[in-house]
Amino acid sequence: MEYFQKFHSNTLAGSGNQSFFLTDDANTVYTGRVFYKIFAGGTYRYSFLFSNIIDSTFSDGAYSHKNLICDQWKIVRAAVGICETCSASEMGEIESFQALTFSGAFEKDVMPGEFFASDALELSGKKGDYICLEISYQGRMIPYHEESIIPTFALRDGEWVPSKRVVFAGMVGCDRPALLQIGYLGDSITQGIGTDVNSYDHWNAMLSDKLGEKCAYWNLGLGFGRASDAASDGAWLFKAKQMDVVVVCYGVNDLFQSGDEEQIKRDLSEIVSKLQSAGTKVVIQTIPPFDYSGILIEKWNHINQYIVQVLSKRADGVFDVVPVLAKDDGHPYLAKFGGHPNAEGCGAWAEALYPVMDKFLATISC
Numbered sequence: 001m002e003y004f005q006k007f008h009s010n011t012l013a014g015s016g017n018q019s020f021f022l023t024d025d026a027n028t029v030y031t032g033r034v035f036y037k038i039f040a041g042g043t044y045r046y047s048f049l050f051s052n053i054i055d056s057t058f059s060d061g062a063y064s065h066k067n068l069i070c071d072q073w074k075i076v077r078a079a080v081g082i083c084e085t086c087s088a089s090e091m092g093e094i095e096s097f098q099a100l101t102f103s104g105a106f107e108k109d110v111m112p113g114e115f116f117a118s119d120a121l122e123l124s125g126k127k128g129d130y131i132c133l134e135i136s137y138q139g140r141m142i143p144y145h146e147e148s149i150i151p152t153f154a155l156r157d158g159e160w161v162p163s164k165r166v167v168f169a170g171m172v173g174c175d176r177p178a179l180l181q182i183g184y185l186g187d188s189i190t191q192g193i194g195t196d197v198n199s200y201d202h203w204n205a206m207l208s209d210k211l212g213e214k215c216a217y218w219n220l221g222l223g224f225g226r227a228s229d230a231a232s233d234g235a236w237l238f239k240a241k242q243m244d245v246v247v248v249c250y251g252v253n254d255l256f257q258s259g260d261e262e263q264i265k266r267d268l269s270e271i272v273s274k275l276q277s278a279g280t281k282v283v284i285q286t287i288p289p290f291d292y293s294g295i296l297i298e299k300w301n302h303i304n305q306y307i308v309q310v311l312s313k314r315a316d317g318v319f320d321v322v323p324v325l326a327k328d329d330g331h332p333y334l335a336k337f338g339g340h341p342n343a344e345g346c347g348a349w350a351e352a353l354y355p356v357m358d359k360f361l362a363t364i365s366c
Contacts, residue, residue: 007173032166073139190221194340
């Protein structure tokens with residue numbers, strides 16, 4: 001996709017369409033704001049990427065599932081601004097922002113299954129500032145990110161109130177030069193659930209900070225996400241294929257939802273193969289501890305042995321996260337820092353993975 005040749009992610013926030021919501025009235029105009037923390041400061045041209053496809057399976061899949069095509073809806077107006085805080089009430093009215101356009105128009109009819117991006121515009125912000133994206137929209141079925149852990153607000157009766165049911169950008173892209181584009185593909189653990197809202201303390205945010213601004217980083221983690229979702233080769237994997245390197249971490253939800261050991265192995269193998277076929281380097285990680293019990297312990301151990309002993313020979317890199325997150329040597333399946341690792345656990349993860357990734361990136365960027 002040509003977009004990725006020009007624009008690279010400039011936030012470490014998790015992104016993607018996790019599910020959809022239904023509005024009360026398809027003709028009513030609704031407005032929301034999302035605040036993304038800037039990774040690398042400076043003045044760049046930004047373009048915001050959107051998709052009208054659900055990336056992953058939400059919960060048990062009864063309501064929303066991978067590759068679900070959302071109905072047509074409309075962006076009535078959109079604007080973006082830079083701020084030092086993430087309080088919607090302090091951001092002022094839309095006139096203080098820059099208007100976003102789409103192929104030169106202020107409105108955009110979003111078609112079922114469409115990928116689209118805003119026209120580029122120049123923004124200046126420091127590292128740690130926020131990009132506030134405000135979108136007014138109408139329609140019946142709207143894709144969104146239910147478990148997002150960044151600040152999001154909806155305008156109701158003239159007041160901004162916290163709400164996840166707003167329009168999200170899949171990528172906050174800018175034309176900042178980057179040696180490599182690195183994607184993080186996984187479930188809620190990769191997204192950052194387990195860390196505080198707006199803390200950016202998840203493992204790949206800490207890792208990206210350590211790796212530095214020579215690269216660009218896109219957090220594709222989604223709560224409830226499964227290897228089977230990505231292996232289906234839909235919109236989620238399509239986005240990952242645009243990266244130079246993808247760090248993969250799946251298996252927890254697959255174990256709890258299906259428990260099919262051989263299918264999970266096949267799905268992980270398919271992810272590696274399909275990413276590599278697109279020219280993407282793959283670093284695969286073992287399935288983290290998650291306080292498994294009974295037969296799941298045996299299956300978890302078998303799949304991790306497969307990753308370390310078999311899949312590692314095909315992947316471009318492998319990292320065993322279990323020793324970092326396990327309660328102790330006698331109970332490697334129990335999570336020392338919680339099934340969704342807290343900031344301390346994510347810090348330990350980033351610290352252990354950093355030298356592996358730094359060495360790996362050096363070998364492919366020469």
